[in-house]
Amino acid sequence: MNEHSGKVAVITGGARGFGRGFAEALAARGARVVLADLDGEEAARAAAAIGDLAEALALDVADEPAVAAAMADVARRHGGIDILINNAGIHSAAAAQPIGVLGLERSRQMFEVNVWGVIQCTLAAAPFMAGREGAAIVNISSMASYPCTTAYGVTKLAVRGVTTAFAHELGPQGIRVNAIAPGLIMTDTIRAELPEAVVAAVSAQQIVKREGATSDIVEAMLYLVSPGSGFVTGECLRVSGGVTLQA
Template structure:
């Protein structure tokens, strides 16, 4: 992973959860990581925890102009952007409902973050990633994108589609675009939100009968942004212990 040293990564939703774990992992590889989050105070705490290779930035991924200005500022200060991880998303159990139950206002807001956020951040970062060796984007989808009838799953299905679309669109710029679809990963949020019965049900769908851990997602992310994945683009990799397998 020495090829990641002295490079620049932007991680949306970087204050906590997967974003925080990604920040630690990439900073440990010698990258400069910018943790973008609505909660600037939390992002600053995470950046301080990670150390001198991390910094926090306030940002709402559903604000197109704000993302344009942010990516431009980062590129101006550091000479470009090498890695973009589109991690920010609305993903609470509260959002995992049918659209009619969730309501149009909350569905719209979730789509603005989960779908339009990916679009805005990708297009804003593109000019500053183009032509940089090893440039890579990783989107965060979900196992809910496979067969889910809920609003959240629909938004993550769209992320899978955007991953393919942007892989084609940005390929000429030398930018690879892939996605991860986590299964049941026992983060603090999941433990707090899901009942033991629900977790047991999902775990019963897995082939690998152990709990999913943040490190499983981190390891997959590190591979996708590494030279080892230089021939991989447009793919969504499920990290779910074999749940939701399809032929």
């Protein structure tokens, strides 16, 4: 269980949901984990629950100077960065609407977090990851990027594009970049916000007839940051119970 011992992982949106699950799993395998979240207080609570290997960082991934300063500070204090999980995202039920319905301002705000946030964190962390053994970035896209019928879906399609672009751009520095496209996973946010009818409709399309769990996404992340995926870069792993494969 110590396969990530001595490694430093930055997890955006680490306070709750997938992000907290990622932090718990990496810390349990020996990594130092930095839970970077807009909600600094919840991140601090999560870090305290995880233990000595965890620390909280209040950070808005859309704030470019703050992101640059935060990555430099983490690297200075811990000697570098090995793993970056670009997980922070706006994904409320309200965001899952056509662009014209959501409106330009809210669509732009979602792009700032879901897309520019990924780009900014990647560019700010990459110099501190370059040349480190096993350096890996995992971006969290979504199955909503496949039908891509909403503003949210477009941001997550962009995350897949950014993943391919950075796999090429950072490959020469020894950094692998992959994405995960989760299907419907019942985190607290989803449980609180998504109407039951939508949950039922998505579940009906799944081949695997059970609820998706945070642990399903955590397992995919662990694969993509492990030496076992050392020949994999620029990919997007769909973890959805097979929703797009249904006839």
